[in-house]
Amino acid sequence: MTQAHLYRGGRHEAESAPGRVYRCCACRNSDGRQLGARCPKLSNARHGTWAFAVDLPSLDRRRTMRRTGFATKAEASAALAHVD
Numbered sequence: 634m635t636q637a638h639l640y641r642g643g644r645h646e647a648e649s650a651p652g653r654v655y656r657c658c659a660c661r662n663s664d665g666r667q668l669g670a671r672c673p674k675l676s677n678a679r680h681g682t683w684a685f686a687v688d689l690p691s692l693d694r695r696r697t698m699r700r701t702g703f704a705t706k707a708e709a710s711a712a713l714a715h716v717d
């Protein structure tokens with residue numbers, strides 16, 4: 634119920650592989666920066682593509698692996714499941 638929880642990310646998803654599946658797109662704002670998952674048009678289901686991001690523990694620091702361009706959430710989830 635606490636709003637703070639929504640922004641912690643990750644910890645809540647213990648049921649499956651650690652990682653996030655989300656939609657993003659290549660729209661840019663007036664500064665030329667990509668909006669990514671923050672594009673307001675993403676409320677339209679046909680806008681953008683699916684992507685995943687997963688934190689990969691490495692020897693001295695964490696790396697985040699990202700892949701974008703999946704047509705469906707299922708595809709992105711399947712690809713995420715194959716990341717080891």
Ligand SMILES: [Zn+2]
Nearest residue numbers: 658660672674
């Ligand atoms: Zn967009």
